[in-house]
Amino acid sequence: EARSPDDLRCPIVVIMGHVDTGKTKLLDKIRKTNVQEGEAGGITQQIGATFFEKKTLEAQTAKLNVTEKFDFKVPGMLVIDTPGHESFTNLRSRGSSLCDVAILVVDLMHGLEQQTIESLTMLRKRGVPFVIALNKVDRCYAWKTCKDTPIRDALKEQDEGTVSEFRSRATDAKVQLQEQGVNSNIYWEMGEDDWMNSDFVPLIPTSAVTGEGVQDVLMLLCQMAQRKIWKQLMWCANLQCTVLEVKAIDGLGMTVDVLVVNGHLREGDRAVFCTLNGPIVTEIRGLLTPPPSREMRVKSEYIHHKEVKGALGVKVIGNNLEKVMAGTPVMIVGPEDEEEDIKSEVMADLTKLEAKLSTDKSGVLVQASTLGALEALLQFLREETNPPIPVSAIGIGTVHKRDVTKISIMNEKGHPEYATILAFDVSIEREAREHAQEMGVRIMTADIIYHLFDQFTRFMDELTA
């Protein structure tokens, strides 16, 4: 396929970091939205995706570009939001494996934290170039707000004491990064060569609340994309597409959120997906995206497309999508292709995932809203609880009466403690609740993952007390 430096695709940017460092808030600032305040407990529990048009990037860097005079060649930017909570290592790993460049967000007040270091390790293992946002700079003592201003202009407005607090905290972060083997510097204090041609990581002070430094982050990411990794961004017609999430949406049924990196998807295409029960071939009945600058994981007025071009996050509608697995590739059967070849190619990675999802003979039923959440729950139950909580069955979506019947068998098997449903972020049918009463099945619900573990652990402690 002919690829050209004049035909770049959107860079895929992943935003990573420790819980509550301000990742979603930073995106809210760029989107002019309020997604973060709508999240249960204020924590992100799924992978998100937002597409920014080139004109948005230009508008939001206009003040800074008066001096930078940067020529935007990328057609936009696709930003993947990830959760920072420790339970979601799998989603951070998925995010870091899909991206071209990354923003690692550090809370300037806290310095490097556990998932900062985990994220650093992932990015370096995959050789992803990244910038570090030293966020919450507005928390420095007596900070004077300079709304949406380039960071150097904002720093000029501050008193000496404020600047020296900022300096000292930034130096602490730099030292901590050095301890991890990462060379870094305040970005305007390094030559462009330092971060273009070496592994020096640029530090950008930001405030996701008042907007200082956000222009600088966008500008640096685009510069990195166009000057450092442009070869990798040359658009390619071969489809490269991955499943982000499988999700039931009211009125649409089961949908699959995919990331199209290269190539096209078209309505009517014969798509091949990977499931636990083997490959499925289904016609694409609809292709939906949220409007530009809107988060895909927030229900909105979707835009319908006949055809989409990478890089873009897209919601795919079709039949038989219930069992599609997140993190697996999507392929299209072209006129020249053997369907069987495509099927086996799509299934190739499954063995790895199957190992993760294998279940025990006796154990609780775990039900979650998305496969990503389910994977996170299972991983936590297996690896983070001591002793591990066994899981005998899993499911996605609403808890029905039949689920209660299924797990009530644990009572007969002499394991009444496992006659339990851990229901994460899903609704419970009224009939299911009534049936649970009759059958002696407990249903524990929560929309924050670790609350479920707390409930179950308390319950087990009571049993053994």
Ligand code: GTP
């Ligand atoms: P997870 O997705 O749960 O890992 O968190 P996150 O990194 O997305 O952080 P989030 O956007 O949820 O912000 C966490 C809290 O920090 C919220 O209360 C925000 O309002 C606050 N916050 C985020 N950025 C800033 C900032 O720049 N300044 C100040 N003062 N507060 C901030």
Ligand code: MG
């Ligand atoms: Mg978040």
Ligand code: NA
């Ligand atoms: Na949060």
